[in-house]
Amino acid sequence: MDCFADKKILLKITACTLMASMTAAMFSGCSGKAEDTEPSLVPTTTTTETEATTTETSTQITYTADDLRKAGVNELNSVPILMYHRVYGMKNDETEFTGGNVDKDGYNRTSEAFEADLRRYYQDGYRMMRLTDYVDGNIDVAFGYSPIILTFDDGIRDVVIQGWNDDGSPILDPTCALAILEKIKKEFPDYNVTATFFLNYKLFNNNDADDRKVMKWMVDNGYDIGNHTYDHKTLGKCDAAEIEKQIGSMYKLLNEIIPGQYVNIVALPYGSPETFPPEKPQYEKIFSGTYEGFSYTTKSSLLCSWTRSYSPFVRDYDVRRLRRIRGYDNNGKDWDIEMNFKQLSEGRRYISDGNPDTIVFPSSDNSKGDWLKNTYGHQVITYDK
Numbered sequence: 583m584d585c586f587a588d589k590k591i592l593l594k595i596t597a598c599t600l601m602a603s604m605t606a607a608m609f610s611g612c613s614g615k616a617e618d619t620e621p622s623l624v625p626t627t628t629t630t631e632t633e634a635t636t637t638e639t640s641t642q643i644t645y646t647a648d649d650l651r652k653a654g655v656n657e658l659n660s661v662p663i664l665m666y667h668r669v670y671g672m673k674n675d676e677t678e679f680t681g682g683n684v685d686k687d688g689y690n691r692t693s694e695a696f697e698a699d700l701r702r703y704y705q706d707g708y709r710m711m712r713l714t715d716y717v718d719g720n721i722d723v724a725f726g727y728s729p730i731i732l733t734f735d736d737g738i739r740d741v742v743i744q745g746w747n748d749d750g751s752p753i754l755d756p757t758c759a760l761a762i763l764e765k766i767k768k769e770f771p772d773y774n775v776t777a778t779f780f781l782n783y784k785l786f787n788n789n790d791a792d793d794r795k796v797m798k799w800m801v802d803n804g805y806d807i808g809n810h811t812y813d814h815k816t817l818g819k820c821d822a823a824e825i826e827k828q829i830g831s832m833y834k835l836l837n838e839i840i841p842g843q844y845v846n847i848v849a850l851p852y853g854s855p856e857t858f859p860p861e862k863p864q865y866e867k868i869f870s871g872t873y874e875g876f877s878y879t880t881k882s883s884l885l886c887s888w889t890r891s892y893s894p895f896v897r898d899y900d901v902r903r904l905r906r907i908r909g910y911d912n913n914g915k916d917w918d919i920e921m922n923f924k925q926l927s928e929g930r931r932y933i934s935d936g937n938p939d940t941i942v943f944p945s946s947d948n949s950k951g952d953w954l955k956n957t958y959g960h961q962v963i964t965y966d967k
């Protein structure tokens with residue numbers, strides 16, 4: 583955290599050159615300080631990404647290996663996906679629990695604590711990105727910064743509608759999650775504020791017409807809506823027909839309200855099931871099926887979990903079992919926000935090179951050659967620490 587101030591300075595120094603043309607798909611020295619240019623970092627070519635992606639007219643900021651070292655660029659490290667539920671219009675001292683928790687287990691958060699969380703992530707050098715982009719291996723975060731992903735389950739108290747403005751935007755209870763996100767979005771334009779909301783059939787629990795209208799507004803204004811099953815069933819206990827109904831009917835409803843604009847991602851209620859073994863073939867209905875003539879596929883599912891998620895590029899990343907950090911406070915213990923972000927700050931956080939088309943990391947992080955697994959067609963670039 584402290585050292586991030588240095589990274590901001592570094593960013594100013596290194597973001598000095600826009601190369602009008604590129605002759606090769608590799609990092610070269612920043613031309614503003616050619617005297618300390620290091621030998622080019624030669625891309626590691628893998629069998630899956632042989633297509634030439636650069637053109638003579640590409641515009642790109644380039645960095646030296648020293649820039650990458652100083653910023654700690656590492657795109658094989660971990661990404662925090664936060665799991666929030668309800669945000670209540672309360673001050674922290676109005677609850678009987680620790681640091682902004684509204685319930686004993688910390689699933690729900692005060693508006694004061696939620697807003698402080700968002701400010702803290704920003705100050706710590708995190709920038710938001712869409713969950714669906716992460717699943718697609720498309721991580722577009724500025725050089726030296728780290729991605730963070732926000733998710734909300736259940737829809738309750740996340741969007742509280744009080745009316746509508748003439749321009750079609752919702753008038754929100756200022757203490758609900760969406761209102762706080764919009765406030766932070768205006769204050770920090772470079773935060774790239776976004777979040778994915780996982781809903782059941784009751785949507786955001788306002789009246790149905792308002793909820794449908796706000797969902798359209800949200801997908802047009804940088805937010806995503808995903809599937810949390812039709813009525814919040816424990817899928818680990820359901821048979822194939824019930825799973826198909828729970829998943830399929832919710833996708834069908836989303837498709838009716840925001841056709842083609844929802845994300846094909848399921849947040850598993852109660853994080854169930856936790857695994858998808860061959861002896862439980864019914865669980866495959868989470869990932870594809872047909873309900874009342876409506877066919878669906880799911881590209882990813884999310885557990886409840888407790889900790890950071892893997893980089894989508896590494897071996898242990900499992901798109902069916904994305905891990906999330908519970909957005910709560912427990913005095914730095916039991917995998918609360920503080921404990922997780924402390925661990926991330928100790929050399930585990932994904933730090934971007936600013937280019938979504940490359941995967942950059944210290945060569946020692948893949949010394950056995952089996953940690954980098956999924957390249958999504960990106961160019962792979964390593965440097966010596």
Ligand SMILES: [Zn+2]
Pocket residue numbers: 735736810814851852
């Ligand atoms: Zn839920």
